[in-house]
Amino acid sequence: MGQAWYEYRIDYALFTIVFLVGHSSILSRVRRAMPPPSTTHPESSTSPEAIGSGLHTKLSFCILVLLLIGGFIAVETADRVQRSRMRQQVFGIAPTYAAELQQLGHANIDEQTSPDDPQYLGMIEAQKRWLSVNPQVTDIYTMRRIRESDLYTRPLPERENNDGHPYKIIVDSETDYSGDGKIEGVRESRTEIGEIFYDRSVEQIEQAFRGTTTFGNQPSVDRWGVWAGPT
Known part of the structure; x- marks a missing residue:
């Protein structure tokens, strides 16, 4: 969970770092651009020492931190x-698709099913049709748990850029x-039956x-992209 939080907020973390570095750089430039301190009033508010330290610096830093915190909360x-909103739009669609695929004979499809099997092709065409009329849905697919016997014919792929559980x-x-x-x-082609x-x-x-209809809380990364949605 912590890794997912970090991965999908790294952009704001980088923005914060750049912002803080920029703030320090600007403050340093202002200090160098200011005239030498007055000999009669060395502690005046316009001296480089007064600008670069003390109340002015603390106040500007506090304002900056508050802006960054406010920005993070807004994001x-x-x-x-x-x-x-996305959940409300698509949450009710998944059970409908599941029921339709069940009626089309999804239980009969396995790794031994021919790519030309009429039942299988009927489900493929149904998925294409659903995607064409639901542009808010990026992809529709079905999955199953991996049995121990499956690993004899199809070993698990390398875990490079992959984490989570195999299906x-x-x-x-x-x-x-x-x-x-x-x-x-x-990436856009039909996926082979049984691909892990x-x-x-x-x-x-x-x-x-x-x-139970659920919604993935953590985005998953695979060869098709980054995904989160109803299951």
Whole structure:
């Protein structure tokens, strides 16, 4: 959880560092640009020492920190509002898709199923149709737990850039991620039945296997991109 928090807020952390460095740089430039301190009033408020230290510096730093904290709160609030809206939009769709795929015979599909199997192709076409009429949904696919026997025929992929728990794809149609109306490259092509991938939202996925509609709390990274959504 801590890793996910860090990964998806690193941009604001970098912004904060740049902002603080910029503040220090500007303050240093102002001090160098100021005239020498007055011999009659060496402690005047316009002397470099007065500008670079004391009340002025503390006040400017406190204001800067407050602005950064306020900005972070605003960003987090906007992110949560957007996530809530997305959940409301797509949360009710997943059970409908699951019920339809069940009616189409999803339980009969496994690694031995031919890519030309009529039932399988019917599910592929259904996924394409659902994606075409629901632009807010990026991808629709089904998965299953990995059995120990599966590892004899398909070993787990390397964990480079992967974390989480392994699962296997069952039905995943071609997906036009770029939105250009074309299916190009391996990423947009139909996924082979049984391909193994990793997902971080283990608890939510296990709840989904028990029949509960859930929403992944942590984005997962795989060869298709970065994802979060209903399960």
